[in-house]
Amino acid sequence: MWLPSYATPGERAGRIAVLVFVVAVLAFLVAPLFVVVPLSFSNDPFFTFPVPKYSMRWYEDFFAGNRWTDGVLNSFLTASLTTVLATVLGTMASLGITRPDFPWRKPVMALLISPMIVPIVIVAVGGYLFFGRLGLTNTRLGLVLAHTALAVPFVVITVTATLSTYDANLTRAAQSLGATPLVVFFRVTLPSILPGVASGAVFAFATSFDEVVVALFLTGAEQRTLPVQMFSGIRDQINPTIMAAASMLLVFSTALFLAVGWLSNRSRAAK
Amino acid sequence: MDTTLEKIKILIAVREAARPARRAAFSLALPLLVFLIVTFVAPIVLLLFTAVNNPEPQAVIPQTLAALERWDGKAMPEEAVFAALAKELAQAQQDRTAALLGKRFNYEVPGMRSRVVSAARMALANPTGPYRERFLALDAEWGSPALWAVVKRNAGTLTPYYLLNAIDLQQEPDGSLQRVEADQRVFMTILGRTLFVAFTVTFLTLVLGYPVAYMLTIAPSGVARIMMLCVLLPLWTSLLVRTTAWVVLLQTDGVINDALLALGFTDHRLQLIFSRFGTVAAMTHIQLPFTILPIYSVMKSIPPTQLRAARSLGAGPLSSFWKIYAPQTVPGVMAGGLITFILSLGYYITPALVGGPGDQMVSNFISIYINRDLNWGLASALGVILLTVTIAIYLVFLRLVGAEKLRMG
């Protein structure tokens, strides 16, 4: 099994042991994700296995009132605005930072990546103090600005990675053929790096859509997002409607994941 | 050949010639840099400032503090000080700022809140002297030089109090630094716990992740793709979904307890949720992909012919792995381990939902001091400590690995 033909018997036994270990770790990675799905279809309000009787009642509950659907709407709105802002700013910055003439590349890159590194609570508390002074707490704008800062590293990382395989001669060729910088970008560079930009956008969307802590600190009931709704639900009284929400999120994030996989395949095929 | 003057001229010309391209490149990144400075750096700077900010005393009792400047710090302050205090507390009582001031002093002198509030009430009700006697009659502590030393110390608009408190230190009335009472030394414990949990999680993800990364590089492409799916899917799944899953799994009547009972490992249901075990298990699950991916990308770049070469040169399977292969994977282990360690330091959601009272991290306490105690200074000071530790390790990461090595998926 994936061993060279010269492997010794001891090596074979060792390899099988490692294989069993790896399968167990992979099960540990994936299995917990799916535990919410059967529970969300359970008739029973307690989380028992095996599920006694299947029903759709928690999904009905989810869609019945405004509580959850407003959260979904708020999350989509916030994440979409964040995606647009983060993708535009992040792509521009990536175009600059990958040029050979870019000054102070290392410190600038370290700064652009740092929102990913700084503990989220510090971002949240800082935002709470700072945006409060600007009157931006409890506004969608405030949340979008904070989420954009958090999402930008993902766009920068993905787009700079794509640009590192971009042939700078394409830009030179377009220039020599008479294209102005804007024409070069929209007609030559952007089409070539589009898969990378699109994956960056999906990352940005997922970052905002999934974010709880900053949203907890910066928003009021008006902008309450789905993750905030779930967080309060789990903390106060965990109930099966949360399982329904979690299951739907699971499906949604799997879809995003597949989208990015498809995009990266496309960008690889284009090479 | 070129004189010094000419050399300088050439250097200037070099810069001149490079400037338009540098400007053009930088101007593309400028909007994002400005954006981040406003929405990300400025809030953090404000947080740093809040950790040392001390606005209340100067805002409420400026004249008292001015009068205290001449005080020698040994005897009881003069009547003039008490008179100024009475006048300003009466005003504060009207402005409803007396309680704020009391709360501020209460951090440093127990009982100060009620002492200030009742003194303010008294000062407003009957604004006549002699003030010193009346203050002392109200509470004999007003005669204590130690109390006044604390008041005087707070004449400035900046204070080291919160930062010191966040590392379990306090300033004595004479200005020297002391550790706080043993039963109050909570924050170093919390920081130690945060570091310990982060370290445990890092260690576990390395132990679990390293073989997975290795198998990913040698498995046939079809199998490897499925394995990769197993690694990436959790990464994409909402953090809350994963945490929800762990809450359900770890419950006393949850799946894990069911399984342990059924397999006969235990005869009673264990307390798994709200425990250190649950916190570490859930965090390890969440961080595992972050550790695996950098190791995998390094392993992928090691040519498989090297192991074959080692074998042909006479090394056994184990020694060729440990002597040839493993050393080359160190950069990946560094990158994966450091990233997981850095991210683990900042965990908030998982300890809040899966951990017990003894598993709360620095982040959780920051949130508690903001939301429950409204003690922004202390929350910010804890933030400064957490940020300092994080940035220190981030700098190590930048030095050893580099920001440009980060890859998603």
Added chain:
Amino acid sequence: MNLVHQTPINTTPPDLVRFEGVRKSYDGIHFVVDDLNLSVRKGEFLTMLGPSGSGKTTTLMMLGGFERPTLGHILLDGRPVERLPPEKRNIGFVFQNYALFPHMTVAENIAFPLQCRKITGAAAETKVKAALERVQLGAFGNRKPVQLSGGQQQRVALARALVFEPSLVLMDEPLGALDKQLREHMQVEIKHLQQSLGITMVYVTHDQSEALTMSDRIAVFHDGRIQQLDGPRRLYDCPSNRFVAGFIGESNLVDGLIDGFEGGEAIVRAPDGAVLRAPAVEGAKAGMKVTVLIRPERMAVHNADGPERQNIVRGLIREIFFLGDHLRLSIAALGLDELLVRIPAAQGEGLVANAEVELAFAISDARILTA
């Protein structure tokens, strides 16, 4: 050292491009291009030849507008262009890897420069079609670049760089990625295109045979400086220094000391004591250490009959290599361990290794290099 042949002012054809005292440095200490004074005449095919890192590509990039000279001026049609961005220079540029836009079809690629100049519709279509015909790709307009072979992609890049009728076309090792046969074919094709369209071409290559085949003039670059600028023939026969002699064609470079002069000929003593005669050159003085260049194909074994007066030296055959139409002999002579001699295969009868042999070459075939 002024080896650059200055073009006198007011001669025809006029200069299209002039580099005046151009220097390029990235760090202020090392110069990638130094002391560059070069004129490109209208309608000529000028090649910049040199090993990698010699400054030829940087020179081309500066002309194309992708790099800015640190010092000096570049004049295009008499106008300084150092600060003109590439898109305003109206210069065609063909890149080594072709740089075809992968998401556009061949026709779209060729139409791109026309669109940039607001030429659209029927006018553009006609031009694109003509450009495709010109490079014999009439039927390939709807293909994507990845669907073409290397040679076809090369032609598309050429058509794209020519379609907007630039007065000057720059080429950066455009044939480097092609195999030998295709490369030789394309050399001829490019040369014909250049001649029939009457355009000026500046061509960069490190391949000396390519340069010799295609060029009207060749500028040999080394260490950021032009070593010699001349026509192919003169460059081969009269290299101005050791570097050019070594870089162009095969060469034997013999160290020597000038003993004296006699009737326009210098008498040079080789390290092994052998005495050579060579035409005297400017700057050569008695007692001077010089290098004597002797091309391998100009030497004959045994005493060849000829009207010219000859140098005759003795040597020891070390090895003989058979290359079909000719033999290469490695001979220890004139203080060199491996003096290279190339002779027609038919003249090699009876030669064996370790045999002493007499080499003969015309006095005019020995060239003294003072640098």
